[in-house]
Amino acid sequence: MKKLIIIGAAIAAVIGFAILLYAGTERNGQKKEGMDKQMTSAAGNYQKATFAGGCFWCMTPPFKKLAGVKEVVAGYTGGSKHKPTYEEVSEGTTGHLEAVEVTYDPGEVSYEQLLEAFWKNIDPTDAGGQFADRGSQYKTAVYYHSEEQKKQAEKSKAELDKSGKFNRPVVTAILPAAEFYPAEEYHQDYDQKNPVRYKLYKSGSGREQFIEKTWPERQKEQKVKEGQQTSGVVAKPSKEELKKKLTPLQFEVTQQCSTEPPFNNKYWDNKKDGIYVDVVSGEPLFSSLDKFDSGTGWPSFKEALEPDNLINKEDNSLFMTRTEVKSKHGDSHLGHLFDDGPGPAGKRYCMNSAALRFIPKEDLEKEGYGKYLKLFNK
16 A cells, blocks of 8 residues: 555656646747747848949948948849849949848838938939949939838939929839849948048049038038038048058159159059059059050050049149149149150150059959959950
8 A cells, every 4th residue: 555655656746747847848938939039020120121322332321320220231133134243234234223232120210211311312313324423233213122112212202303402303213122132242331441442432423512512401410420521522641641551652752743763663564454543542543555665664654544533733843844643632643744645645644653553454343443344355
């Protein structure tokens, strides 16, 4: 009898332990399920918004400044080409537009606020591209991810069109979101990786001036908030900064108008394909396609790759009158312009190697000068 009682007690204990174990497992399962739901709910708070506003370098910063925006990715969308490259898209044959994909928390920033940032950083009346960038790949569009986004985008566009802000109709397309392909890594956060070149590009393209003219109060407030100058284009680095960045010879040539020795400089006999940019600012100046042997011992070019990036000034030093050539944005002394070059223009841009940086054809895309590749692929 005693033995049966002990066995019964043991069985009861086992059953009780099993019940407790099941209850604990069920509670843990319920707890895990609740956590999963919570994580799903949190992840569900983030939504996507896609905008095409011309050069994606210039469209990333406006959204990244907004509280509630978690990520901004530069890329391509709207076309038929699977996984396009920058070179392919820049040719304008893929149907893709340069665009940005914005991941945001609607609890912190509304879609209407994203639309406002979009409109105030583009020219919505331009049907042929944006500013200096021409072609279908630089057209503007809002790609909606839901019917609600579509409704808000169309309403926002209509209100802007009726506002009287522009003397031409707003032509930005409102389209359903298509597959988005992230651009190459060197295009991501370009404004942070290459701040000087980015600022020069934004100013040189005409975008910055258009935005400041169209939305003056907003731009002034933003610049004051960021501690920036409100009167100029891009501030030239200080002499102390330039001394750290440049070699002694580069500093003497670009900042003190010195001349390097002939036949004893970096590029006088360079025959590789590529472009030459300002060593200070990175603005494109000359192409190897226009380089020729002048017999002088300095790199010489019959014409400029980007004439608008050059400034010609009268130079009366050394008891003679010459034409000095400087870079527009970097304000670097580059060399001189003479009238003894090859036809038809008969010009000779006699430059100092120390004022230039050469970018080989194969490095153009990764250095951010991909649009010049087509010059060498003809």
